[in-house]
Amino acid sequence: MRAKAPNKHSNDCVKVAVRVRPFNKREMDAGSRCIISMVSTSISIQDPRDSQNQRSFSFDYTYWSHSGFIRDYSGLYVPEELGGRYADQDRVFQDLGQGILENALQGYNSTLLAYGQTGSGKSYSMMGYGPNKGLVPKLCDRLFQAFGETQDSRQCQVFFSMLEIYNEQVVDLLSRGSRTPGGLRVREELQRGFYVEGLRKIPCESAKQVLKNVKRTQ
Numbered sequence: 001m002r003a004k005a006p007n008k009h010s011n012d013c014v015k016v017a018v019r020v021r022p023f024n025k026r027e028m029d030a031g032s033r034c035i036i037s038m039v040s041t042s043i044s045i046q047d048p049r050d051s052q053n054q055r056s057f058s059f060d061y062t063y064w065s066h067s068g069f070i071r072d073y074s075g076l077y078v079p080e081e082l083g084g085r086y087a088d089q090d091r092v093f094q095d096l097g098q099g100i101l102e103n104a105l106q107g108y109n110s111t112l113l114a115y116g117q118t119g120s121g122k123s124y125s126m127m128g129y130g131p132n133k134g135l136v137p138k139l140c141d142r143l144f145q146a147f148g149e150t151q152d153s154r155q156c157q158v159f160f161s162m163l164e165i166y167n168e169q170v171v172d173l174l175s176r177g178s179r180t181p182g183g184l185r186v187r188e189e190l191q192r193g194f195y196v197e198g199l200r201k202i203p204c205e206s207a208k209q210v211l212k213n214v215k216r217t218q
């Protein structure tokens with residue numbers, strides 16, 4: 001990975017963020033209690049059986065997406081009150097995606113890496129679901145929008161790959177051969193070129209352009 005261009009979004013080469021997702025149905029049905037607390041860029045994890053046992057960790061960014069949100073008329077998850085602490089997809093993009101976009105437009109390589117156990121919210125943050133578009137589609141939308149708006153006659157090439165590492169196996173999520181749930185979903189979203197927004201299907205130009213214009217980085 002090349003060093004990033006210096007700008008306000010990329011003083012360091014690597015940014016590390018943590019995001020706390022809402023409870024799923026199983027966790028709610030089980031009456032689970034959230035053991036994560038967040039103050040500024042630190043999180044603490046409390047041992048539920050031992051009040052003295054607490055571990056704290058610091059990150060470049062912390063996102064509280066566990067509570068304090070509503071689903072608006074278009075299906076978007078947004079903070080339930082103005083200035084609320086819920087971190088929505090836009091907020092994550094502003095912090096993590098915008099810098100990558102600016103670097104990519106200057107010709108620098110960038111990598112996004114999501115790490116976490118099954119169901120922890122990797123796909124939600126990277127790809128998103130329905131109208132809650134994640135980092136990758138937002139980045140693609142804005143990248144190709146910027147190309148469309150550029151006045152100069154230079155040609156741009158985009159190199160793009162999506163890989164999943166699962167059980168120490170590397171899977172190419174864009175390959176027709178990949179059969180993992182992640183691969184199938186990414187390909188389905190990109191190849192049909194649609195994101196389902198509410199009840200309507202809206203063509204997602206970025207997805208089509210990715211497939212047409214992208215040169216794979218292998």
Ligand SMILES: Nc1ncnc2c1ncn2[C@@H]1O[C@H](COP(=O)(O)OP(=O)(O)OP(=O)(O)O)[C@@H](O)[C@H]1O
Nearest residue numbers: 021022065116117118119120121122123124125129
């Ligand atoms: N920030 C969030 N806000 C609202 N819902 C979320 C958020 N993050 C995750 N979810 C929901 O939690 C569920 C699990 O998330 P997701 O599918 O992204 O997990 P994952 O880490 O990609 O899992 P796997 O490794 O099994 O593919 C999904 O139903 C998703 O909609």
